[in-house]
Amino acid sequence: MTRLAPQVIVVDPVACDGHGVCAELLPEMISLDPWGYPIISGDPVPPGLLREAERAVASCPRLALHLLPAPEVPPVKPARRQVAMPPPRTRSRS
Numbered sequence: 711m712t713r714l715a716p717q718v719i720v721v722d723p724v725a726c727d728g729h730g731v732c733a734e735l736l737p738e739m740i741s742l743d744p745w746g747y748p749i750i751s752g753d754p755v756p757p758g759l760l761r762e763a764e765r766a767v768a769s770c771p772r773l774a775l776h777l778l779p780a781p782e783v784p785p786v787k788p789a790r791r792q793v794a795m796p797p798p799r800t801r802s803r804s
């Protein structure tokens with residue numbers, strides 16, 4: 711019996727539209743944030759869930775979900791949001 715290399719699920723946050731199909735198909739490893747975007751367990755996919763993981767990847771309408779060999783996964787940096795700062799208030803002297 712051939713032992714498969716560990717794989718992890720990763721999401722392309724630019725391509726993902728937050729449809730949530732992946733979380734329905736693989737709730738053991740994918741949950742949704744309050745806006746419907748996936749929160750993915752960084753753990754390797756257990757062999758017993760590999761078929762469901764492949765189905766979730768194939769069902770993503772935006773092709774945003776991927777199964778990659780665990781060692782090839784780049785470290786994930788938390789996304790930073792750019793927030794525009796309002797111009798400084800000026801005090802009027804009266």
Ligand code: SF4
Nearest residue numbers: 726727729730732770
């Ligand atoms: S199914 Fe695809 S597009 Fe929808 S939330 Fe999951 S990764 Fe994003």
